[in-house]
Structures are given as C-alpha cells and as structure tokens.
Amino acid sequence: MLIVACIKQVPDTTQVQIDPVTNTLVREGIPFIVNPYDTHALEEALRLKDRFGCRVAAISMGPPNAEGTLRKALALGVDFAILLSDRVFGGADTLATSNVLSAAISKLHTEIDEVGLVLCGKQTIDGDTAQVGPGIATRLAYQQLTLVDNVEDIDLSAKRIRVRRKLEGRHEIVEAPLPAMLTVVRELNRPRYPTVPMRLTAVNAKVEVWNNQVLMLDEQSIGLKGSPTWVSKIFSPERAKGEILGDGFADPEGTANMLIEKLLDKDMLTV
Amino acid sequence: MSQQAALFTPLLVASVVFFSWSLYRRLSLVGLGKPESGKIDFASSIKHMLVYAIGQRRVLRQPFGFNHFIFFWACIFLIFVNVEFMLEGIFPAISLAGLPAPIYFSICLVSDILSSLAALAVVIAVIRRVFFPPYPQARTLEAFFLLAVIGVHMLAYLGICATEIALGEESAAAYMPVASQLAGFMGGMTANGLASLHTFFWWTHAIALMIFLNLLIPYSKHLHVFTAIANCFLRREDKPSIQPLEEFVAGNVFGTGQVDRFSRKDLFDSFACTKCGRCQMVCPAGNTGKQLNPRAVINDIKVNLLKNGPLLKQGHKAVMPLIGDTGEGSVPEEALWDCTTCGACMEACPVFIKQMPKMLLMRRHLVEEEAKFPEELLNLFENMESRSNPWGIAPSERTKWCSQLSVNPFEQGVTEYLLFVGCAGSFDSRNKHVTVALATLLDNAGISWGILGKEEKCCGDSLRRLGNEFVFDRLARENVALFKEKGVKKIITQCPHCFSTLKNDYRQYGLEVEVVHHSELLRDLVQSGRIKLQHQATELGQTVFHDSCYLGRHNDVYEAPRALIASATGAIPAEMERSRENAFCCGAGGGRMWLEETEGERINHNRVKEALTKNPDTICVSCPYCMTMFEDGLKDVKAEGVRIRDVAEVLAEAVLH
Numbered sequence: 001m002l003i004v005a006c007i008k009q010v011p012d013t014t015q016v017q018i019d020p021v022t023n024t025l026v027r028e029g030i031p032f033i034v035n036p037y038d039t040h041a042l043e044e045a046l047r048l049k050d051r052f053g054c055r056v057a058a059i060s061m062g063p064p065n066a067e068g069t070l071r072k073a074l075a076l077g078v079d080f081a082i083l084l085s086d087r088v089f090g091g092a093d094t095l096a097t098s099n100v101l102s103a104a105i106s107k108l109h110t111e112i113d114e115v116g117l118v119l120c121g122k123q124t125i126d127g128d129t130a131q132v133g134p135g136i137a138t139r140l141a142y143q144q145l146t147l148v149d150n151v152e153d154i155d156l157s158a159k160r161i162r163v164r165r166k167l168e169g170r171h172e173i174v175e176a177p178l179p180a181m182l183t184v185v186r187e188l189n190r191p192r193y194p195t196v197p198m199r200l201t202a203v204n205a206k207v208e209v210w211n212n213q214v215l216m217l218d219e220q221s222i223g224l225k226g227s228p229t230w231v232s233k234i235f236s237p238e239r240a241k242g243e244i245l246g247d248g249f250a251d252p253e254g255t256a257n258m259l260i261e262k263l264l265d266k267d268m269l270t271v
Numbered sequence: 272m273s274q275q276a277a278l279f280t281p282l283l284v285a286s287v288v289f290f291s292w293s294l295y296r297r298l299s300l301v302g303l304g305k306p307e308s309g310k311i312d313f314a315s316s317i318k319h320m321l322v323y324a325i326g327q328r329r330v331l332r333q334p335f336g337f338n339h340f341i342f343f344w345a346c347i348f349l350i351f352v353n354v355e356f357m358l359e360g361i362f363p364a365i366s367l368a369g370l371p372a373p374i375y376f377s378i379c380l381v382s383d384i385l386s387s388l389a390a391l392a393v394v395i396a397v398i399r400r401v402f403f404p405p406y407p408q409a410r411t412l413e414a415f416f417l418l419a420v421i422g423v424h425m426l427a428y429l430g431i432c433a434t435e436i437a438l439g440e441e442s443a444a445a446y447m448p449v450a451s452q453l454a455g456f457m458g459g460m461t462a463n464g465l466a467s468l469h470t471f472f473w474w475t476h477a478i479a480l481m482i483f484l485n486l487l488i489p490y491s492k493h494l495h496v497f498t499a500i501a502n503c504f505l506r507r508e509d510k511p512s513i514q515p516l517e518e519f520v521a522g523n524v525f526g527t528g529q530v531d532r533f534s535r536k537d538l539f540d541s542f543a544c545t546k547c548g549r550c551q552m553v554c555p556a557g558n559t560g561k562q563l564n565p566r567a568v569i570n571d572i573k574v575n576l577l578k579n580g581p582l583l584k585q586g587h588k589a590v591m592p593l594i595g596d597t598g599e600g601s602v603p604e605e606a607l608w609d610c611t612t613c614g615a616c617m618e619a620c621p622v623f624i625k626q627m628p629k630m631l632l633m634r635r636h637l638v639e640e641e642a643k644f645p646e647e648l649l650n651l652f653e654n655m656e657s658r659s660n661p662w663g664i665a666p667s668e669r670t671k672w673c674s675q676l677s678v679n680p681f682e683q684g685v686t687e688y689l690l691f692v693g694c695a696g697s698f699d700s701r702n703k704h705v706t707v708a709l710a711t712l713l714d715n716a717g718i719s720w721g722i723l724g725k726e727e728k729c730c731g732d733s734l735r736r737l738g739n740e741f742v743f744d745r746l747a748r749e750n751v752a753l754f755k756e757k758g759v760k761k762i763i764t765q766c767p768h769c770f771s772t773l774k775n776d777y778r779q780y781g782l783e784v785e786v787v788h789h790s791e792l793l794r795d796l797v798q799s800g801r802i803k804l805q806h807q808a809t810e811l812g813q814t815v816f817h818d819s820c821y822l823g824r825h826n827d828v829y830e831a832p833r834a835l836i837a838s839a840t841g842a843i844p845a846e847m848e849r850s851r852e853n854a855f856c857c858g859a860g861g862g863r864m865w866l867e868e869t870e871g872e873r874i875n876h877n878r879v880k881e882a883l884t885k886n887p888d889t890i891c892v893s894c895p896y897c898m899t900m901f902e903d904g905l906k907d908v909k910a911e912g913v914r915i916r917d918v919a920e921v922l923a924e925a926v927l928h
C-alpha cells in the first residue's frame with residue numbers, strides 16, 4: 001500500500017506583512033516553511049509506515065524552489081518525493097489545485113502501488129480555505145475524513161480505517177473503507193526531527209518533477225484558467241476599536257497603572 | 272637460596288607478569304578510541320605533572336587533601352624501599368644498607384616517619400569515610416579494602432624494622448624513631464620469638480605488596496597511581512567549552528553512541544578517575560537531586576569499555592549500551608540532559624578529567640543520530656533553523672530594542688566595534704534594558720559602534736551545547752561569513768555565551784577577531800576616564816556578584832565585573848561562598864535555559880538562596896541567562912525588595928542618573 005502525504009510550501013506568515021499601499025502580501029525575503037498542519041499529515045504517514053511497512057510518497061504543487069520542502073520530507077523518511085511544478089499550474093485556486101494533486105495521486109496509484117490513504121493538513125496557513133483535501137477526495141471518489149486528531153485503527157486486510165474527528169466541543173469516531181482522504185489537526189501527533197544521516201542522504205535523493213507534459217491535464221482545468229475563484233483584494237482589517245496608550249518599555253509602572261485605571265473605569269475589574 | 276627466597280621468587284615473578292599483563296589488557300583498550308588531534312607541548316606538560324601530580328595542587332584545595340598528600344609521598348618514597356624489599360627477598364645480598372651511611376640513614380629516617388604518618392592517615396581516612404564521607408556513595412568495600420591494605424602494608428613495614436632493631440640487626444636504629452619505639456615493646460621476647468615475628472611481618476608485607484600488584488593497582492581505582500600522573504601530563508589547556516567539529520558528509524557517524532566513538536584521551540580519562548567525588552560535589556545537577564552524577568558518568572564509560580572493549584577489538588558487536596537505563600556501564604539518557612555545561616566538574620577534578628565534553632558527545636549522538644531529545648527542544652531547534660533565534664520571533668524585530676535610540680548599522684571603516692546584541696539582548700524584555708544601558712554607555716564614552724540589525728543571527732551556543740552540531744555548524748558558518756564580508760574586526764557582546772562562542776568556538780571556523788565582553792570594555796573605559804561617573808551609585812546598597820560560568824570558569828574573566836561594580840558603587844561587592852572558579856551555575860547554561868526542570872530542587876532557587884545569605888539589596892550579574900534565572904528565582908522564593916542588575920545597568924546608574 002502507498003500512503004500519499006500532500007504538503008505545501010508556505011511563506012512564514014509570522015514574518016509576512018501586508019504592503020499598506022498595494023494591499024498585497026510582501027513576500028520578498030520572507031523565508032518559506034512547510035505548512036505546519038501538513039507536517040502532522042506527513043508525520044502520521046511516516047508513523048503508519050513504521051507500523052505497517054507501507055511506503056510513503058510526499059507530493060507538493062508549487063514553484064521549483066518548493067523542492068526544499070520535499071527534501072525536508074525525504075530527510076524525515078518518505079520513499080518518494082514528487083514536485084508538481086509547471087507554469088501552467090500557477091495561479092490555481094483550490095479547485096484547480098485539487099485537479100493537479102488528484103491526477104498525480106492517480107498516477108502514483110497506477111505506477112507505484114495501490115494508494116490506500118491520502119493525508120493532508122486541515123488547511124494551509126496562507127490560504128486558510130481547507131478545501132484542497134476535500135477536493136481531492138471528491139475528484140478521486142475517496143472517503144473523506146476531515147479534522148482527524150487520532151487514527152484509532154487501520155485494518156489493512158479488511159481495508160477499513162477508524163479515526164477520531166475533533167469537532168467543536170466534542171469528538172466523533174467514524175469508520176470508513178479505504179481508500180480514504182484524511183485532513184488532520186495539530187493534536188494528531190508530534191512531528192519528528194530529522195536525523196543528520198537522513199538529512200545528508202536527502203541532499204542527493206531524487207525529487208521527481210512532474211509538469212503538465214507528464215500529467216497531461218486539460219489546460220482549462222488547471223492553473224489560472226481552471227480557477228473560478230478570483231482574489232479581488234487583500235487587506236488588513238481596519239482597527240475597529242482600541243488605541244495604543246503609554247509605552248510599556250519606557251515606563252512599565254506608569255503604563256501598568258494606566259491599564260488598571262482604564263479597566264477600573266470600564267468596570268472590568270472589581271476592587 | 273633461603274627457604275623464604277625459594278618461595279618468594281616464583282610468587283614475585285608471577286605477580287610481576289600478571290601485573291604487566293593486567294595493565295596491558297586494560298589500558299590497551301584505550302587504543303579503541305579515536306586518535307586525538309593536536310600536539311603535546313612537553314614543557315607545559317612536564318610543568319603540569321610537577322605542579323598537579325607531584326605537588327598535588329588541586330588535591331590540596333580541600334582540607335582532606337593533605338591526607339592524600341601524605342599517602343602520595345609515602346607511596347613515592349616507599350616505592351624505592353619496596354623495590355629493595357623485593358630484590359632483597361630474592362637476592363639477600365642486595366640491600367640499601369650497602370649504601371653510604373649518611374644516605375642509608377636518611378632513607379631510613381624518612382621511611383620511618385612517612386610510613387608512620389601514612390598509617391595515621393589511614394586511620395583518619397577510615398574515620399572520615401565512615402562519619403563524613405566525601406559523597407554519600409563513598410563507603411564502598413573497594414575503598415575500605417584499599418585503605419586496609421595500605422594500613423597493613425605500613426604497619427608490616429614498621430614491624431619488620433622493629434623486629435630487626437630488637438634483634439640488633441639494624442645499623443640505622445637510631446634513625447628510626449617509630450620503629451625503635453616499637454622495638455622497645457619487644458624487649459622481653461626471645462631471639463627465636465623475634466625471628467618468627469620478623470618472618471610474620473615480612474610475609475604480611477610481601478602479601479600486601481602482591482595484593483597491590485595483582486589486584487588493587489590494575490583492578491581498582493588505585494590504578495590512578497599511574498593514570499592520574501599521566502593525565503596531569505596529558506592535560507590540555509584548550510578551552511573545554513569547545514567541542515570538536517564534525518564533517519557533514521553522507522556515510523559519517525555523528526556523536527558518541529558507542530564507547531569506541533570516544534577519543535583515546537576520553538577513554539584514558541575513565542581509567543584516571545580516583546572516584547574522589549569532587550566533581551559530583553560541585554555539580555549543580557548532582558547537588559539539586561537530578562539524575563546526573565559526573566563521577567558516575569566517568570565510571571560508566573570505564574565499565575562500558577571493559578565490557579565492550581574486548582568484544583569490539585575482536586570485531587564483535589557491543590553488548591552493553593553506552594546510553595541507557597541499564598545500570599552501571601550505561602549513562603542514563605535523562606542524566607545527559609541535566610548537564611548545564613557549567614564546567615565546575617572539570618575545575619574541581621584533581622586529575623584533569625574532562626567530564627562535560629563527553630556528555631556533549633553523547634548528546635550529539637542522541638540528537639543527530641537518533642533525533643531523541645526532550646520534547647521542549649523541538650521548538651527550539653525549529654526556531655533556530657527557520658528564524659535563527661530561540662524564540663522563533665521574526666528577525667525584523669531584532670532592532671525593536673533600539674526603537675527609541677539612534678543606532679547605526681555596522682559599516683566597515685565607519686564603525687569600529689560591532690555590538691553583537693545577541694538573542695536575549697534583542698528579544699527578552701528584561702534584557703533589552705541591559706542592551707539599552709550598554710548602548711547609552713558606549714555612546715557616552717564616544718565609542719564608535721554599530722549593529723547588524725535583522726541580519727544578526729543567534730551565535731548557536733545552545734545548539735552546540737545541546738548536541739545539535741548540524742544546525743550549529745550551519746549558523747556558525749553563516750555568521751562567520753557575514754562577519755568577514757562586513758569586515759568586522761572587533762566585537763562587543765553582552766552575553767557570555769555569545770562571547771565564548773564567538774571568541775573560542777568560531778576560531779574553529781577561521782574567525783580571528785577581537786571579542787570583548789561588555790564588562791571588560793566598560794571597566795577599561797571607566798579606568799581610562801572615558802566614562803566619567805556622575806556619582807557613586809550607593810542607592811544600589813549592598814551588592815553581591817554572581818559569576819557567569821561562561822565568563823568566569825570558561826574564559827577566566829573574574830575581575831572586570833567586580834572592578835566595575837566597585838567603581839560604580841564605591842564598595843566591593845560581597846562574595847558568595849561559592850564564587851569565582853567555584854561559582855555555582857544559575858541553571859541555564861548548556862541549553863538548559865530551554866528545558867523544563869522538574870526533578871529535585873531548582874538550580875536557580877539553590878543559587879538565589881545562597882546569594883540571599885549575604886543580605887544583598889542588589890544582586891549583580893553579567894549574563895542574560897543568569898538575569899532570567901535570578902529574576903525567576905527571586906520571585907519564586909518571594910524575596911521582596913532585592914533587585915537584579917546587570918553590571919552595565921550598575922554602571923549606568925552611576926553615570927546616567
């Protein structure tokens with residue numbers, strides 16, 4: 001069985017600022033990281049590999065420099081790393097993205113091994129849509145198990161999986177036949193750290209690049225052309241309320257007193 | 272040949288053969304280690320041997336060291352007498368008595384006195400070990416047996432001399448006061464009785480000697496009589512905080528996960544240990560109820576080598592894990608994470624064993640080969656890799672501390688000094704005050720300085736001490752390249768960890784620049800009059816100074832911060848019981864800053880309580896980590912009204928307020 005982990009390279013949003021003039025993300029000089037939720041998807045795939053001896057493929061759609069993200073996955077122990085990169089994939093929304101990823105997963109299914117599980121992070125920290133995973137499940141007609149925080153059991157012979165879903169204020173345990181697509185939350189596991197020998201092997205390991213000549217998708221279904229969603233504007237919301245008073249660094253005591261006064265004023269503290 | 276000689280000769284020959292074989296078999300295991308790089312400087316090696324082995328300087332730092340001093344000199348002297356004894360046992364014609372009378376008489380006098388003193392020293396040592404053991408686990412059978420054999424050996428020697436005197440066979444009787452006294456007690460005995468007594472003492476002495484040769488020297492801690500002297504000779508004066516570089520190419524093995532991955536000197540160290548426990552008694556971890564015990568670590572390495580060494584030598588697999596919870600011979604994994612790398616153990620060890628670097632090699636194995644470490648470290652490692660600082664704060668915030676000041680970027684030819692602010696000085700809210708104080712003082716003195724701003728990266732100290740050499744190596748290379756590209760020649764640091772790393776560790780990467788800790792620079796600026804005091808900062812009241820391990824023990828800077836406090840306040844700061852070379856760590860070094868401390872007493876509580884015994888109004892520190900540990904510690908022990916100040920803040924008080 002093959003497990004596919006979908007990972008994405010995202011800008012480190014803690015370091016992203018929005019250009020106040022153009023209202024766009026300032027991405028220059030911002031380091032890229034692996035989407036944090038995806039690291040948990042990858043970790044779970046690797047744990048299942050350790051447990052059942054199945055193989056793991058990491059796939060990522062992105063620009064050529066997203067190769068670094070896949071090298072990290074190789075250093076953690078995936079067996080195959082595939083970068084889906086082509087100019088025509090660019091500008092994709094979640095629909096077009098899931099088209100490309102699904103095509104890649106089908107190709108892995110026919111060329112390497114039967115795909116039993118696809119694991120995705122619950123969402124990315126740059127797009128926050130949480131649609132790509134479900135999109136893949138829909139395209140491939142896989143079972144769709146979202147917000148998984150624990151894989152309870154997998155029965156490979158019966159081809160069934162039981163997982164726990166983390167919902168608002170409650171948990172839900174669901175069972176489904178394989179193949180299935182899981183989106184995962186952070187509570188699922190604690191990602192591992194790469195060993196140095198693995199990192200060094202990963203440097204020379206092969207990251208395959210598949211472009212559209214490989215996937216041969218209809219250009220109307222991918223990239224900008226295949227994307228019905230358009231982003232018209234990105235902006236930081238106006239601060240509706242509140243103001244910055246005092247200077248905690250220059251005068252910590254005075255500022256703290258001011259805060260207490262204000263809270264007392266607004267009746268938010270009881271004396 | 273006399274009957275005695277007929278019996279003694281084969282026994283002695285067998286003993287000497289067995290002794291040599293035992294020593295060879297054990298010590299040859301050292302060859303399994305990796306060769307050491309670096310040359311031996313004979314002149315200083317001989318000096319170390321004379322001062323520390325022959326002169327017993329470090330041993331004498333403790334009151335009971337004098338007892339050992341007696342043993343040592345009795346042992347040295349009696350070696351001659353014992354060689355004579357052995358030879359005389361085989362060839363009765365050979366005797367020291369054949370030497371010119373003044374020489375012979377002197378030897379007799381010294382031997383008589385030394386062996387009596389040594390017998391007395393045995394009694395003192397036994398009493399001490401029973402009632403005031405140097406460390407709780409010191410009452411071992413091995414230790415008592417060893418003392419007993421030394422005692423018996425000394426008494427038998429005196430007994431032989433006494434009977435010879437009583438028999439009237441000793442020409443030097445007048446020069447043997449103690450033996451003569453004893454002979455006096457034998458006055459009523461017949462010649463036959465005396466002869467039998469002589470034989471009894473002679474054989475007792477012979478047997479004690481053979482126990483030394485066959486058992487105690489090769490198989491007990493008594494082996495140190497040879498190895499400790501050698502270890503003083505082999506002492507390296509390089510800064511112990513520097514760990515060897517690793518070469519990151521595929522196929523290499525990283526760190527020390529098996530005993531043959533230590534260096535030869537590391538393995539030899541384990542044979543030099545005398546189990547004196549000095550390291551354990553000064554260790555902040557061992558002192559506060561943690562698992563780590565540096566003495567036990569050294570012992571585990573030896574036991575592991577003795578078990579696995581012979582197998583490895585023959586190409587078999589090791590059977591005892593080096594790191595694990597499997598008892599003696601394996602170092603518990605948890606213990607390895609307890610070390611604060613404070614260096615107190617190395618400073619205390621009378622025979623210059625380097626305990627701490629061995630632990631860091633094992634940490635490297637855990638991190639680099641197994642990716643096994645306390646879970647708090649995962650964030651730290653990732654933050655260091657992705658954002659080059661321990662907290663994972665965006666690098667663009669590195670300059671927030673100086674948002675209210677006008678600070679120049681470092682520029683070659685324009686600014687003289689680079690102020691390497693460091694992560695704590697840049698991001699930690701309490702330590703940002705220290706940075707501001709320092710910056711203001713530098714401007715006040717008219718120093719030309721600049722910063723790297725958001726290009727600055729962590730020096731990597733914590734990474735290296737935590738065993739993450741891979742990421743450290745990368746950071747160090749990037750930093751060194753940046754310094755070189757910018758033409759940095761002089762660096763000021765306000766953090767002893769940055770200081771030591773830039774000054775010592777980065778040398779391995781070819782960085783040769785002048786690095787000063789702010790306490791040294793500020794002291795010089797005050798002394799040369801470039802910084803003028805406006806008043807004496809008496810408002811700070813009674814001060815006490817806490818030495819940072821990485822400034823003091825690791826880099827020998829003890830005076831500068833003290834002098835600075837003294838000139839700023841007009842009074843010499845109080846000293847804690849454990850200060851300077853013997854200072855007690857705050858608990859944050861070696862990457863422990865980023866780890867939970869759940870076992871035993873908190874190290875910072877221990878140290879804060881010690882500081883409070885001096886009734887200070889202000890506790891002075893010279894390190895951002897110490898600052899954090901003391902701030903936290905004072906809050907925890909609820910010491911109201913006591914302040915913590917960095918030495919720069921102390922000076923700023925006298926200059927700017």
Ligand code: SF4
Nearest residue numbers: 554610611613614616
């Ligand atoms: S370096 Fe300090 S903490 Fe580590 S073993 Fe030695 S004394 Fe203990």
Ligand code: SF4
Nearest residue numbers: 544545547548550620
């Ligand atoms: S390592 Fe040094 S200080 Fe520690 S017990 Fe051995 S000889 Fe003593």
